[in-house]
Amino acid sequence: MSQDILVVVEHLDNVISDVTFELLGKGRELATATGGKLLAAVLTSSAQSLAEKLGVADQVIGVEDPQLQHFNPESYLTALSSVVEKKAPRLVLIANTSMGMDLGASLSVERNLPLVAYAADVEMEGDAAIVTSHLYGGKIYSESVLDADSGIVSILAGSFPAEPGKKDGTPELEILAAPPALSDTRLRFKSLIQPEAGDVDITQEDILVAVGRGIQSEDNLPLAEELAKALGGAVCSSRPIVDNKWLEKNRQVGKSGLKVKPRVYIALGISGAPEHIEGMKDAELIVAINTDETAPIFEHAHYGVTEDLFDIVPALTEKLK
Amino acid sequence: MVRADRFQRDEGVDTKPMNIVVPIKLVPDLVEELEINEDGTDIDREFLTYRINEFDDHALEEALQLKEKHGGSVTVLALESEETDKVLYTALAKGADRAVKVTGLPEGLSSHALARTMGQALSNIDYDLVLVGVQAADDRDGQLGVLLGKTLGIPHLSVVTDIAVEGNTLTLHKEYAGGIMAQFETEPKVVLGIQAARVIPRYAPVSRVRQLMKEAELDEVEASDIDLGSGTSVRRMYTPTRGEGAEMLEGDAEEIASRIADIINEKRS
């Protein structure tokens, strides 16, 4: 086994996802600690253009095949597995994203490597990697010991700054032969579907009033709308509100929704699951109202209120009118 | 001919009815306060209330929707625990055809071990599709669906929000960030990690659950020789330090509203 840190580069439509740079920045730190190299695995149809953005890595390991132009759990696993077999890295860092979920856990079974998911931090302590995971919707943190020769860490987006991972310039690019099994997939990628443009763009709003399941019913939404109106802002929400079809998809903040950075974010009845936090933690001012004093949202808010939102919101709207 | 063909397709007549399995995981109710056990390596499980993982509830709903549209059957599977019977009877009350309780394993199983267990239980079940919640709040070592797919040697796709069936072909939507989706096609067998069902998961009338508890039988299978390891250990579990984040505002509703208004107005000015 080597002491190298291997970061799996995530890309969509030929653009590298932000989370990859977060992982690369962290990977750089870890490689310094282990004394190994920082490797970036690029699985795609043509690696060169992506490799040019990966200047922070010591080496880019590419697997190229037309099958890899778009993510496919089977072909990507075959390709990644061949990289891991060849390079035997100390740690594989994968984003805990939609693609990363499919890839991380299947790599774990395929190569018989231990995996720690929901990771928000990784540090080397002697020979072991200590992985801090955010479990139970962010209510509990756990420290796992990854002391096997090699292991996989699936990292929540937004856990590390992206800047340290961003450096233009192409490191040494090594292209590995594409494994023949690559095109032997039972899942077939067909197309990418872009979301419809909606009535508002919440990523451009200065002030957002966000509602979560604590709003209880669609009939209570006007409470939030009035507050947003008094503030000159817009209403957005956590995922369940959109799944319930109470609001359109373009209002959803978080992992599978939008990433927002408003000046003010008021969270009403939102627990603060990691998937939600990912989308709003960079807001300049976060005020959270939640009846549960142990709600993880309070770890990220600047101001918190443990009262019933139905008591506070009308009073607040009145004051702001 | 063509017309008839099309008509049949629209009616879903030529779509093969599928046998769907939904493995269910019970997780602590996150509304309750979670505490850490004495040696600080797990949550204290003694007085916890468990409930169905919310994403598994979506998987079950999607399975029932598919059955109602195309025929076939829905089987639910869960590990034995204090609340398992209730969860399984609730699934039957919602419309599942068969419920299987897997016995002989400790609580707090890792996802890897759970995947091996479910894989073993599935070896005696005739299935086309496995629908499982995309994740659970406690899968520290990875998501069950993906691990299960690999264990069974069949494809898996997670974060699925839409399933359409025509003939023997499944058309699937997998969700990425920002509402972008990828469309895939495949044929059974496959494991799908369900993010959200096409409709809000239904409720089962309590009276119906009670009635089934008296009338219906749960099948039982015993797990044997399951490797319980996950390859990693937990050295510490803890609750994040409260109050490190937010400054808490206290008082009556009027006072709190005034404080928030001041804070926001200052930020806006």
Ligand SMILES: Cc1cc2nc3c(=O)[nH]c(=O)nc-3n(C[C@H](O)[C@H](O)[C@H](O)COP(=O)(O)OP(=O)(O)OC[C@H]3O[C@@H](n4cnc5c(N)ncnc54)[C@H](O)[C@@H]3O)c2cc1C
């Ligand atoms: C792959 C994946 C992607 C996901 N993407 C997203 C995403 O993009 N965005 C997202 O938000 N989630 C996402 N999720 C879902 C996420 O895991 C959580 O389920 C979700 O964020 C919870 O939403 P919530 O906080 O509104 O609901 P809950 O967690 O149910 O919280 C409701 C809160 O309201 C409080 N409350 C109840 N009544 C009141 C009251 N009267 N006054 C004040 N407070 C009250 C409760 O104490 C509770 O904390 C994703 C999940 C997966 C698996």
